[in-house]
Amino acid sequence: MTSLVLHRLALGVEVVDAVTGRVVDVPVQVAREVPRVLRRRQLVVALPLEASGTGRYRLRHDLRHGPPPPQPLVVRVDDPRRRFVPRRLTVPLWTLPEIEAAETAGGHVPVRARLLRPRLxxxxxxxxxHGTTGLRGQVHHIGRPLPWARVEARIGPDGDEQVVGRAHGDERGEFLLIVTTLGDLDRSLPDVVDLRVVVLGPSPAAPAAGADDQEEDNGEQPTGPPAEPVPRTPDRPPPADTDLDTPLLRGEIPPPGYRESSVDRRITVTVGRVRREPTPFPFSP
Structure with a gap:
């Protein structure tokens, strides 16, 4: 008796908390972008992925419903409660013919080759x-908040600096940077640390989010961070943990077109406390 398989996994998404290194334990939103025509306008809508427990989502190749997902797929990960900064990732999928061909040949495409594990x-x-060392601030460009900036905290002498913390800015230019290591200073347990705060942003800088976004068909046109292209995970050899935990997926590599600001700032933070800096950090490409 021959059975008919009605669906296969196209993509699994596990959303990881960058601080804990574990799958998030709070609900977030994961969706895929799909083009639509509305009132003779070409739009993009965000269709939610199927949830499979907290922090886990999936998209199926489903023979019963509609056309296959577009290639490459743009995945949006968002948290309306602002516990995490959103990301958009462009992912090449394993197509249904490729998956079926592997099965016909007596093999399979490993599930881990169809898994995306972005860190937020x-x-x-x-x-x-309690006891976190960090910095809260906002990035401005030409006097306005700069959406989706990237921020790095560095210590050490010129030419031999270490990145000791990273942050992603949101659509309001706000960021929360956690100092995750003190580098060579760890051994001395200092009370305060001098950081060089470096801002990275698009060049030329994108306009600030705000009033313009409200004109986009009542929210049907998704706006958000720039898309980050993710290479397709190979199926042979079977993916290892390092294939699913790359610097790009950890958020350490800025999106295409980003560059360091020509202006930086030095900030002193107290170990074990989070400093709130009221003066915006400038981005000057």
Whole structure:
């Protein structure tokens, strides 16, 4: 008796908390972008992926419903409660013919080759552990908030600096940077640390989010961070943990077209406390 398989996994998504390194334990939104025509306008809508427990989502190749997902797929990960900063990732899928061909040949495409594990960095409402060392701030460009900036904290002498913390800015230019290591200073347990704060942003800088977004068909046109292209995970040899935990997926590599600001700032933070800096950090490409 021959059985008919009605669906196969196209993509699994596990959303990881960049601070804990574990799958998020709070609900977030994961969706895929799909083009639509509305009132003779070409739009993009965000269709939610199927949830499979907290922090886990899936998209199926389903023979019963509609056309196959577009290639490459744009995945949107968002948290309306601002515990995490959103990301958009462009992912080449394993197509249904490729999966079926592997099965016909007596093999399969491993599930881990169809798994995306993006890390989300803390947003403004993230629940920080007691004793965290960090910095809250906002990035401006030409006097306006710069959406989706990237921020790095560095220590050490010129030419031999270490990155000791990273942050992703949100659509309001706000960021929460956690100092994850003190580098060579760990051995001395200092009370305060001098950081060089470096801002990275698009060049030329994108306009600030705000009033313009409200004109986009009542929210049907998704706006958000720039898309980050993710290479397709190979199926042979079977993916290892390092294939699913790359610097790109950890949020350490800025999106295409980003560059360092020509202006930086030095900030002193107290170990074990989060400093709130009221003066915006400038981005000057």
């Amino acid at each position: 960095l803390p947003g403004s409402a993230y629940a920080l552990p």
